[in-house]
Every structure is written in structure tokens, then in C-alpha cells.
Amino acid sequence: MQSSNKRNNKLHLLKICPVCGYDKLEEVPYDEYGYPSHEICSCCGYEFGYTDSHDKKGFGEYLVDWINNGFEFKWKKDMPPVWNAEIMREQLKNISKVNYKPRIPKK
Numbered sequence: 001m002q003s004s005n006k007r008n009n010k011l012h013l014l015k016i017c018p019v020c021g022y023d024k025l026e027e028v029p030y031d032e033y034g035y036p037s038h039e040i041c042s043c044c045g046y047e048f049g050y051t052d053s054h055d056k057k058g059f060g061e062y063l064v065d066w067i068n069n070g071f072e073f074k075w076k077k078d079m080p081p082v083w084n085a086e087i088m089r090e091q092l093k094n095i096s097k098v099n100y101k102p103r104i105p106k107k
């Protein structure tokens with residue numbers, strides 16, 4: 001009989017931005033094979049399938065730049081009524097819920 005205790009390698013495919021933790025994405029940013037949605041995160045502006053492969057910026061690197069540049073919420077229409085460092089840091093905790101494996105084309 002197959003063991004059912006194989007959960008530790010399970011990918012968590014949620015509509016959460018792996019850069020800033022924004023949890024109201026329209027789609028899951030990377031599917032189970034690592035293919036990107038090409039959605040642009042309303043919050044940090046990371047484009048899944050472009051910022052990663054074209055700009056060659058990883059999630060962590062982009063996050064540091066975004067915070068250092070004032071963590072501007074890109075799409076004002078999606079911005080919560082209050083947006084500040086405290087709320088941003090709270091949102092970052094969502095990152096731990098996901099573990100995407102983006103498929104980056106190698107040169």
C-alpha cells in the first residue's frame with residue numbers, strides 16, 4: 001500500500017505573491033511545473049514570468065529593492081485604505097505560506 005505521509009514536498013499553490021506576500025492575486029503566480037501566470041502583482045509590481053526571467057531579479061532581491069524604494073503600492077485601485085510599514089511587514093508573513101519553483105529559461 002502507498003504511504004500517505006508524503007506531504008513535506010507538497011507545493012503550496014496559493015494566490016499569494018512570493019515577493020511581497022500580497023494575497024489577492026487573480027491567479028496562482030506559478031503552477032505546479034513552475035510556469036508563470038504573467039500577472040503583475042498589484043502591490044509590488046513583480047511580473048511573474050518577466051521580472052524573474054527577463055530582468056533576472058529573484059524574489060528576495062526584488063523585495064529588498066522595493067522596500068528600499070519606499071514599498072510603493074503599485075496599483076492604487078487595489079490599495080488597502082491604510083498602507084504603511086507595519087501593514088507591509090504583516091503582509092510579508094504570507095510569503096512563508098508559498099514555495100514556488102519558477103521555471104527560469106537558461107541562456
Ligand SMILES: [Zn+2]
Nearest residue numbers: 017020041044
Ligand atoms: Zn507582490
